Amino acid sequence: MAKLQVSNLCVQAGSTCLVQDASFSLKRGELIALLGPNGAGKSSLLRACLGLRKASSGSSTIDGQDLTRLPPIERAKHIAYLPQMTPLAWPNTVKDVIALGRFSHGANLSKLTGKDADAVSSAIIKSDIEHLTQRRMDTLSGGELARVHCARVFASETPLLIADEPVAALDPRHQFRVMDLIKNYVDQDNGALIVLHDIALAAKYATRLIWMKDTKIIADGPASQTLTEQRLMDVYGVRSKINGSDIQILGAT
């Protein structure tokens, strides 16, 4: 089934509210873009959904199981998480990092065999990084690094992916390449929730947009219903011109 159900989730840091009463669901076949300005609470919401940050109230379940109570290794079988990317200083090879995707399956990471070896090989091919497998992670460009992290997720064969700004800091071509990888993953009967700051990219790829502002989800629906000039003004404080799939951001108010 693979369904993430988030209900009335609230996150506090001391007396400060970071997320208020967030509810939404994510299931296979959906590619949801989580949108909102800096500081709106997107990362806090993602981390609370995954049970990585304590929620003050509400719930987050996967196929009916409370994510905050699932042991990390069990959670990792259901849902993969790509946090905001920071350059890695690890001397590990690309192949070793992708093999980490098989950890939750109990694989011997230093000697992959059978299904585990197949999953890693298939992820490497899907992500178009065959030429990088013996490279050290700390020698990769941002675009290469992003594809390696996608491959690690694909190798884990989880049905759901949560990613926090997976295309931040990539040039337009690499943004498309990574979004194409995520779309292909979703098209193979998986689901993804990803934070994006590029509205046009979100409108092009996402089946649904969830809009956050000032700690709250203020809209949830396909771009055809929720992406309007007024919405961009309300959420980001920018003037825009939207004509079908042509989205122009004209400037700040």
Ligand SMILES: Nc1ncnc2c1ncn2[C@@H]1O[C@H](COP(=O)(O)OP(=O)(O)OP(=O)(O)O)[C@@H](O)[C@H]1O
């Ligand atoms: N532990 C904490 N204590 C206090 N404030 C926090 C804490 N964690 C996050 N915040 C604040 O909560 C707000 C929301 O942060 P969050 O990282 O969730 O926003 P975001 O929407 O993901 O932003 P961005 O787009 O910049 O990544 C920010 O103002 C941040 O400074």
